[in-house]
Amino acid sequence: MQKADIRVSHQRKIMLMEGLKLYRKRIIPEECVFLKDDILLQRDNDVIITKWNTIRPKKTLSHGYSCYFLERGFKVSKFYDHEDKLISWYCDIIKTEKTVEDGVDTYIFTDLLADVVVYPDGRVRVVDLDELADAQRDRKITPEELQAALRHLDRLLTIIYKGAFDTLQKYVNSAEEIDRRLS
Numbered sequence: 001m002q003k004a005d006i007r008v009s010h011q012r013k014i015m016l017m018e019g020l021k022l023y024r025k026r027i028i029p030e031e032c033v034f035l036k037d038d039i040l041l042q043r044d045n046d047v048i049i050t051k052w053n054t055i056r057p058k059k060t061l062s063h064g065y066s067c068y069f070l071e072r073g074f075k076v077s078k079f080y081d082h083e084d085k086l087i088s089w090y091c092d093i094i095k096t097e098k099t100v101e102d103g104v105d106t107y108i109f110t111d112l113l114a115d116v117v118v119y120p121d122g123r124v125r126v127v128d129l130d131e132l133a134d135a136q137r138d139r140k141i142t143p144e145e146l147q148a149a150l151r152h153l154d155r156l157l158t159i160i161y162k163g164a165f166d167t168l169q170k171y172v173n174s175a176e177e178i179d180r181r182l183s
Contacts, residue, residue: 019103022050025110027140028131032108041175046070048107049175060087065179067171068109070096073152075109076168078176089118089169093152095145112141112149116156124160126153 020043022035033055042049048068054061062084066077075094079087095110113132117125132149135141141149159165 019105021104021106022048023106023108025108027111027113027135030140039179041065041179042171047171049171051176051179065172065176067168067175068094068096068107069168070098070107072155073112073148074156076172078169078172086120088120089165091116091118091156093149093156095148112145112152114149114153116153116160118160118165124157126157 020040022038023032024035025032035050035052037055038050038052040048041051047070050066050068051063052066053063060081061079062082064077064079066075068075073094073096075092077090077092079090081087092109093112093114095112097108097110099106099108113128113135115127117127119125132141132146136143136146159168
């Protein structure tokens with residue numbers, strides 16, 4: 001990437017993220033991380049779509065795109081390796097909290113632990129339900145959060161099993177296509 005391209009990309013990030021802060025909150029391990037380096041690609045009343053690099057270096061996972069479905073209780077991400085090869089689609093069950101302070105919209109996306117992985121060959125795997133059970137047992141989540149997590153998970157799995165996962169993927173794929181053309 002040329003210096004001028006980097007400047008344009010950086011300016012685009014600054015303009016798009018102005019008035020917006022995104023946080024990822026985890027229950028296990030307990031942490032809340034400001035996603036300061038994520039690049040906002042799209043934002044409307046229904047979704048926020050970002051491009052990102054991993055916060056901590058990983059063996060295979062390098063970067064990706066995520067679509068936060070603000071009212072649906074899940075985030076759909078497209079994971080890429082270091083050679084820009086698709087690893088999987090990773091779906092987090094989340095709770096979305098929004099506050100506005102001094103004209104800045106702040107979103108805290110709490111990971112409610114249950115996840116769904118959709119592999120390029122179409123296999124589907126539900127993961128981390130043990131963590132969800134442990135969090136409830138240890139009172140790290142409320143009964144209402146547990147119920148919400150299970151309901152959001154059920155809705156997501158219904159979409160996937162009905163063969164309609166592409167209706168969620170299209171948000172990420174469209175934003176990615178535009179981003180790659182502009183890069």
